[in-house]
Amino acid sequence: MNPLATHVVTVTLNPALDQTVVLDALTPGAVHRARSVRKDAGGKGVNVAACLADWGVPVAATGVLGQDNAAPFQALMDAKGIEDRFAWIPGETRTNLKLLDGATGDTTDINLPGLRLTADALVTVRAVLRERAARDALVVLAGSLPGGLPDDTYAGLTADLRARGARVILDASGPALAAALAAPVGALPFAIKPNRHELEEWAGRALPTLADVADAARDLRARGIALVAVSLGPEGALFVSDAEILRALPPPTEIASTVGAGDALVAGLVAGLHAGLPLPDTARLALAFAAGKLTRAGANLPPRAVVEAIAATVRLERLAG
Numbered sequence: 001m002n003p004l005a006t007h008v009v010t011v012t013l014n015p016a017l018d019q020t021v022v023l024d025a026l027t028p029g030a031v032h033r034a035r036s037v038r039k040d041a042g043g044k045g046v047n048v049a050a051c052l053a054d055w056g057v058p059v060a061a062t063g064v065l066g067q068d069n070a071a072p073f074q075a076l077m078d079a080k081g082i083e084d085r086f087a088w089i090p091g092e093t094r095t096n097l098k099l100l101d102g103a104t105g106d107t108t109d110i111n112l113p114g115l116r117l118t119a120d121a122l123v124t125v126r127a128v129l130r131e132r133a134a135r136d137a138l139v140v141l142a143g144s145l146p147g148g149l150p151d152d153t154y155a156g157l158t159a160d161l162r163a164r165g166a167r168v169i170l171d172a173s174g175p176a177l178a179a180a181l182a183a184p185v186g187a188l189p190f191a192i193k194p195n196r197h198e199l200e201e202w203a204g205r206a207l208p209t210l211a212d213v214a215d216a217a218r219d220l221r222a223r224g225i226a227l228v229a230v231s232l233g234p235e236g237a238l239f240v241s242d243a244e245i246l247r248a249l250p251p252p253t254e255i256a257s258t259v260g261a262g263d264a265l266v267a268g269l270v271a272g273l274h275a276g277l278p279l280p281d282t283a284r285l286a287l288a289f290a291a292g293k294l295t296r297a298g299a300n301l302p303p304r305a306v307v308e309a310i311a312a313t314v315r316l317e318r319l320a321g
Contacts (some may be wrong), residue, residue: 002125008052008138008270009085010064011013011125012045013153014114014146016096017072020259020297025103035102040259041073041300042096044142044171047260047299051267051289053080054301057274060085062128063120064146066093085132087124091115098161098259105255129157134192136167138270141189142171142263151175159187167191167273171266173198181220190219191227193266199230213238214245214319226278229286231262237290238319245319248283250291251310257297264293264301284314 022035049061060083065073067088077084100107133139139161141154151190154176158168167190170175170180180189181202189268200207203216208234217228217240230238236249268289272282292302 002217007132008049008057008059009129009132010045010049010052010059010061010063010140010142011129011157012043012143013117013122013125013149014063014094014144015041015063015065015073016094016114017069018042018096018098018112018259019079020098020100020107020257020296022100022102024100026099026106026108027266038297039072041076042260042299044263044266046073046076047263048140048142048171048267048270049082050076050080051260051264051293051301052271053082054222055267055271055289055304055307057271057287059083060076060128060132062086064089064115064117064125066091066115068092075289085124087121088147089115089117089121092149100257100259105258111144114144114146117146118148122149122153126157126160129161129166130164132167133161133164137166138169138273139166140169140171140266140270142266144173145176152179155180155183155187158189159183162187169193169270169273171262174201178202181223181225188224190225190253191223191229191269192225193229193269194229195231195233195262200303210235210238210247210319214240215220221278225267229265229283231265232291237283237287239279239286241279244279245277246283247317248287249285249315249317251313251315253291253294255294258294258299260299261293262289262301265290277298280316281314282313284311287311287314 018040052059062085097110169191170189170195228240239246268286272285
């Protein structure tokens with residue numbers, strides 16, 4: 001087998017330096033004294049790659065970085081053994097501010113504008129994908145699109161990758177997700193991972209119950225998406241394939257940081273697909289990645305044995321198809 005075919009590639013077109021400020025409690029309008037501050041190289045695809053590397057999956061990361069503050073990203077990839085295939089362009093990668101309320105555990109995100117890109121900035125990214133996207137490769141397209149790129153950017157990349165036989169896992173929202181889901185059947189992602197709010201945006205209606213979420217996920221599955229995973233926060237996640245519908249419930253978890261938990265779930269999903277696991281085992285692994293990451297600051301997993309122990313405690317419920 002071509003070794004590149006088993007390689008995983010993540011694409012982050014709008015990466016960020018995540019600056020997390022921990023407060024005793026967040027009170028709007030008040031002056032706060034920070035308990036601690038940390039800065040992590042991030043962005044959805046970067047976080048997915050970091051968790052996969054911790055698990056031992058060979059992974060390359062591509063996208064676009066501002067060269068003026070790319071050092072933290074390079075340090076992260078060097079430390080975790082992630083293959084760096086980013087395009088560096090003039091300017092600074094954006095900073096996202098995350099305010100963690102120590103009293104409630106809630107995180108308030110303030111996402112700053114990123115670099116404005118043109119189609120020319122994607123030349124390197126497309127070249128990496130042409131090289132890496134052999135048949136059955138797993139390619140993760142994740143995160144928001146930077147200014148300057150059209151809403152159908154992910155749709156176009158997905159169509160190109162599908163034509164090469166790659167399986168695309170898409171984690172996006174808003175118009176970028178809608179454009180990708182409006183593509184013809186042969187150009188749809190293999191899997192998507194919306195949260196409940198993102199699924200509601202696509203469906204154009206509220207989805208207050210688990211049955212409502214399952215109905216909307218089934219609609220996407222019927223359109224031709226092989227696997228729909230809907231993250232439900234503390235309520236776990238819903239996994240819909242052609243064969244079954246599963247709800248995975250995480251064990252009680254002591255939370256150090258919620259930053260990147262959804263990205264860890266995507267990484268667990270990809271790790272399961274990479275290993276060829278059946279859906280129940282993939283669902284357990286995805287929830288274990290997310291729960292394990294909650295115990296760590298930044299996009300970091302606990303040791304493999306700890307993640308495996310968490311996976312063994314994930315409870316599965318089968319829903320009627």
